Amino acid sequence: MSTQNELKDESRSQVVVVGGGIGGISAALMLGRAGIRVTVLESAPEFGEVGAGLQLAPNITRMLDEVGVLEQILPLSVVPNRLVFRNAKTGAELTHLDLADAKERYGGPYIVLHRSDLHHALVDAARALDTVTLLTNAGVERVEQDQDGASAITTDGRVFTGDLLVGADGLRSIVRGEIVTDETVPSGYVAYRGAVPLENTPAHLALDDVNVWFGPGLHLVQYPVRAGELYNQVAVFRSKEFLEGKEDWGTPEELDATYADMCEPVVEAIPALGRINRWPMSDREPIRTWTDRRITLLGDAAHAMLQYLAQGAGQSLLDGAALTTHLSAIDGEWTGDAIARALEAYEADRVEAAAATQTVGRMWGDIWHVEEGAPMLLRDHIFSSREVDDYSLVDWLYGPVVGESDRPPAPMPPAYADAGDPADAGSPVDADQAPA
Ligand SMILES: Cc1cc2nc3c(=O)[nH]c(=O)nc-3n(C[C@H](O)[C@H](O)[C@H](O)COP(=O)(O)OP(=O)(O)OC[C@H]3O[C@@H](n4cnc5c(N)ncnc54)[C@H](O)[C@@H]3O)c2cc1C
Structure with missing residues (x-):
């Protein structure tokens, strides 16, 4: 049997995927299952994920069910009863969304799980498939293409060529530089997150729910993962230190100070968060095309978004499914024209949907984080006036509702950036470098 770092097939792959995160690996799995030969190049020495949780909404689990992955991850997941929104300052419950009925309404469950379990x-x-080759210690330095194929060149000089190359290399994608010249957009918010054994968390937590507490310039999300063994928490706040231009911003001291005035359950939750790592939050402006001839993008490389709709990883899974559908439909030889048509169809399926999620995600964060006074009073009034069986806020995303063929439009259209000239392409500049 081949080991992880051996090529299973010496001949060139049909698809070279740069990046082995959730997006790259899931795409490889779906492509491989469709009989398409794929090589994944991952820069890290091991495949792995952050030790934190992930929410997957019905629009994602429905698709995972179709491709046969859902049954593998369901035993490791939790299906929460409710998504509960509370005011982090007063502790008042504002509204909730019934998640237990998600499967009935949308055809897929709402699940929460540990990232590592999914990954x-x-x-x-993917490793079990003869069609998929997974390589670690394969950091890609640059990519190039000609009329016969697209290649990734690793930092140690190896060249991997395929008919097509997919950049699934995350927020700071180097492959994206082939498509557009742009920068990551720092939000000035920072996240602290982690999953800890249940016994290390306060006793009064509502373990059957996803709990979201929002306060002025901050929020806290909590839910159980790994079939209820671990409890995941994510605290996200707007850093005053960032606004002051400090180089070292979003520090643990700032975390403690920011949450100190919140209600007791929120204050009690903060000590359980790890302090060693923190994640400065950035996204990208939506772009209209992810493709240049034989090179395309997927996941955060294509549409990095702020996490307020809990959709980034899920959208990358949808990308992989759409890419597989359209590449599988190529009848005959994978010529440049055939690939171009497949990628055009891939973009038609995915670009606008992902861009809407990026755009609405930003707005959703603005609503969560309003300041005290009139904005907070208004938000809380609107949230607490909502009927709990009103799904109009999420039908556009989680739908279509079972029995219907279409989803309503997103609450706002995608706010596309002007795409840069590919001729100027270069590595995007990291505008959000901060110690983490
Ligand atoms: C706080 C927080 C909470 C979130 N919560 C959710 C949630 O609940 N639900 C959800 O769906 N999403 C959530 N997201 C978003 C989600 O984490 C991302 O959208 C998702 O992980 C993106 O996956 P990806 O594979 O596209 O990119 P990444 O996970 O960034 O993977 C990219 C991979 O490429 C590798 N790589 C990078 N450069 C190179 C190179 N040059 N050569 C080779 N390999 C390379 C990296 O090592 C990495 O393994 C959250 C994000 C954050 C920050």
Whole structure:
């Protein structure tokens, strides 16, 4: 049997995927299952994920069910009863969304799970396929293409050529530089997150729910993962230190100070968060095309978004499914024209949907984080006036509702950036460098 770092097939792959995160690995799995030969190049020495949780909404689990991955991850997941929104300052419950009925309404469950559990399941399933080759210690330095194929050149000089190359290399993608010249957009918010054993968390937590507490310039999300063994928490706040232009911003001291005035359950939750790592939050402006001839993008490389709709990883899974559908439909030889048509169809399926999620995600964060006074009073009034069986805020995203063929439009159209000239393409500049 081949080991992880051996090429299973010496001939060139049809698809070279740069990046083995959730997006790259899931795409490889779906492509591989469709009989398409794929090589994944991952820069890290091991495939792995952050030790934190992930929410997957019905629009994602429906698709995971179709491609046979859902049954593998369901035993490791939790299906929460409710998504509960509370005011982090007063502790008042504002509204909730019934999640237990998600499967009935949208055809897929709302699940929460540990990132590593999902990633491991995907890696194991991909590794079992003869069509998929997974390589670690394969950091890609640059990519290039000609009329016969597209190649990734690693930092140690190896060249991997395929008919097509997919950049799934995340927020700071180097492949994206082939498509557009742009920068990451720092939000000035920072996240602290992690999953800890249940016994290390306060006793009064509502373990069957996803709990969201929002306060002025901050929020806290909590939910159980790994079939209820671990409790995941994410605290996100707007850093005053960032606004002051400090180089070292979003520090643990700032975390403690920011949450100190919140209600007791929120204050009690903060000490359980790890302090070693923190994640400065950035996204990208939506772009209209992810493709240049034989090179395309997927996941955060294509549409990095702020996490307020909990959709980034999920959208990358949808990308992989759409890419697989359209590449599988190529009848005959993978000529440049055939690939171009498949990628055009891939973009038609995915670009606008992902761009809307990026745009609405930013707005959703603005609503969560309003300041005290009139904005907070208004937000809380609107949230608490909502009927709990009113799904109009999420039908556009989680739909279509079972029995219907279409989803309503997103609450706002995608706010596309002007795409840069590919001729000027270069590595995007990291505008959000901060110690983490
Ligand atoms: C706080 C927080 C909470 C979130 N919560 C959710 C949630 O609940 N639900 C959800 O769906 N999404 C959520 N997201 C978003 C989600 O984490 C991302 O959208 C998702 O992980 C993106 O996956 P990806 O594979 O596209 O990119 P990444 O996970 O960034 O993977 C990219 C991979 O490429 C590799 N790589 C990078 N450069 C190179 C190179 N040059 N050569 C080779 N390999 C390279 C990296 O090592 C990495 O393994 C959240 C994000 C944050 C920050």
